[in-house]
Amino acid sequence: MSSGTRPLVPSAPPLLSPSHADFPTPRTREDGGSDALVNDIFSHTPIPTIILDPSLVIRLVSDSYLKVSGGFRRESVVGLHADAFFDHKLTLPSLDQARKALHCAIETKRPFDVEDSQANSAIIWKIRAVPILERTTESNGSQSVQYIQMELTDVTEEHLRQLELEERLATNETFRILVETVKDYAIFMLDPRGNVATWNEGAQRFKGYQREEIVGRHFSNFYSQEDRDNGKPERELLDALRDGRVEDEGWRYRKDGTRFWANVIITPVYRERILIGFSKVTRDLTERKKAEEKLIAAYEEASRLKSEFLANVSHEIRTPMHGMLSALTLLLDTRLNPEQHELAKVIEESGDVLLQVINDILDYSKLSSGSFSISHDIISVSDIILSVFRGYEKGHNPDVVLEHDLDPRLPKAAEGDSLRYRQIVQNLLSNATKFTEQGYIRIKATLQEEDDQSCVIMTEVFDSGIGVPLALSSFLFTPFTQFDNSATKRYKGTGLGLSICKSLAGLMGGNIGFRPNPDSQGSVFWFTAKLKKVRHLKHIESLQEQFRKHNLNSTVSTFEEIKSAATDKRVLLAEDNPINQKIMQKILASLGFSDIDKANDGREAVDMSTKTLCPYDVILMDINMPFLDGVAATKAIRAAGLRTPIIAMTANALKGQAESYIAKGMTGYIAKPVDRHQLAKILLKCFRVDEVAQVAPG
Amino acid sequence: MARTDSVKEAEGIMAIPGATDNIDSATFEQILEMDDDEEEREFSKSIVYDFFGQAESTFQKMNKELCIYTHTQREATADTHHSENKDLKTLSELGHFLKGSSATLGLTKVKDSCEKIQHYGQKKDETGTKDLADDDEALGKLKVTIKEAQEEFVTVEKVLRKFYHDEG
Known part of the structure; x- marks a missing residue:
């Protein structure tokens, strides 16, 4: 048997064990019933099994084993030595693996598993060699191997599963490496409370934190203090939960406190319907943001340049236009033959249109650049409408009836911009007359709403003209549109008028619109304006009433009126040129002013007006003066709390500049060389407003 | 004062050769209207003569600035640019000043x-919209225009003196 204990030496010749004759062994023979039972169990176990003795001679073999190993008969297997069996008779399991299993089991006295796959078979077997040890222990405590049970298990499926699992693990690993090494995106996970759970290369690059520094800390660390105070990070998580995703662009902060413009997408991540956290992907858009800002700046610059250019060009055209038109007026007064007169008329008419176009463009460029402001005079809507109306009454087409319908509840005085209100009314009336050849034009104004602070006035112009196709009515207020291009030849204009009116109405807190005339053919154009109420309305109304009576009772000329108003008024004249000073003084004297002080520059003007005990009633302020110019002087005077009317005088007679001077604290504006009649009118206006203002608080 | 009278007054001066090109009748008429006595014309005459004085002294100042400027420019080095600009600015201010009264x-x-x-x-x-290339261009134009302005002043001075019967 000693030779049988080493049968696994590869060179050992296969031998039929001499102990074959001794079989069954004394142990198994002790009890015939048990022997039969063992035989029975081993024969019928579904797990392919063989039992070998320590000399590796096969002692028992199961039916199942015979079946899987190639249909041997039991008699030809039992009694064979393992080497002979595995090497010659069988393909299953292969010799090497079987030997290995048996050897190891004997050496270690422990069950030993080994897998065996054969080249010609898709099935993978697990070979299990189980040493069965003697019951009695030897003196040195070791037990000797009595039998070896060898089982085969088909593990093909298990094996496949294992392979799949490995593959999956490999894929996961690939993804993990991918995410971790991406440098251009910060991709990381947050736990459900918003603490950072993972970190990648990109995140480290963008935010400057090492993995160890940030994992476990709340992601609000990346937000500005302001965002944190507003609870923005928490809100984003809630939004992500609600909407399944949240995207945000904004400044995020690095570890060193610098910031970058980030696009952030947060998505909640669920496993088995349980929230396990949020994925957060951040992109650095600083460069794009910079590019965008550059683009916007370039656009704004271009748009500003455009407006400036338009304004400059219009101004430059307007100056010679004025010259041309005044020359024309003079020409028309000379003796012309009918043909010449006709031609001169044509020039005058075209010139007027051209001037209107230029004014429109100037207004439009200012409105579109947002540098247009509305003044807050005390106005009477009825007066404005009547005055425009009378203008149209003069030379209107006799086939058209002109009517007006004014709500008696219209406020006598309200805060508004009379010039701009007039401009809209004029535009709507002019459109109506342009497009109405017979029938009627009616202007109607009603008080639409009223509260303690303000009132909304609706002004409508009805006409029985050609009307507007409803489909085109939505383009009416778009710049440079005339609804019928073929009509442009007949109906002159830039197509800017209505779009200007729309902006103006908007600036007045109102709206503008169109509807077809319900009575007949034709149009109804309407606009609303929200005007602030003047406090102590009664005083003003009575005052206005007085003015009205005054105006009605006597046909007092402006000059007489100013002369009576001037008697007790103090005037400060700020002008650096002595000749102009002298002439202004003379003009003022001729208007009835006797109390005139002179300032030779802006600084003197400020000193004199702020330090005098007896305040001035009006200041006439040259714009270009040494030391301190008129605008700066006005600011200083206003800063000192004086509300004295200040009238700007300048030769830079740009239309828009009047508004800009008024915006800078001046009350009015007069062009140089100063026209006596115009000066009288402006002064009267100042005094009237001034009186109203003085009466009001009382 | 009736309007027809003043028109006549303006026509009076406008009849003088050289007046139409140089004088805006409506504006000058307003000055004449301020005279209390149409024979004496004390006020308008004083204004006009003040203007003569102002114009002469302003032209003198302009020429002086031009002279200083041309002089410094001849010896100009890069670091004198600052003062050059200042001189041009002074010329601009003088121009504005005389513009006011002549207007x-x-x-x-x-x-x-x-x-x-x-x-x-x-x-x-000349319209104030575009930048000129450099100081030299501006200086060249200034020299020409100041000379023209002086000539125009001399022309209009003659007309005005004639109007005020002062041709000696």
């Missing part, structure tokens, strides 16, 4: 030239 009197040609001087002094073109 008030309706002396259109002198006024227009003064306006150009004002612009050139700011190194802008």
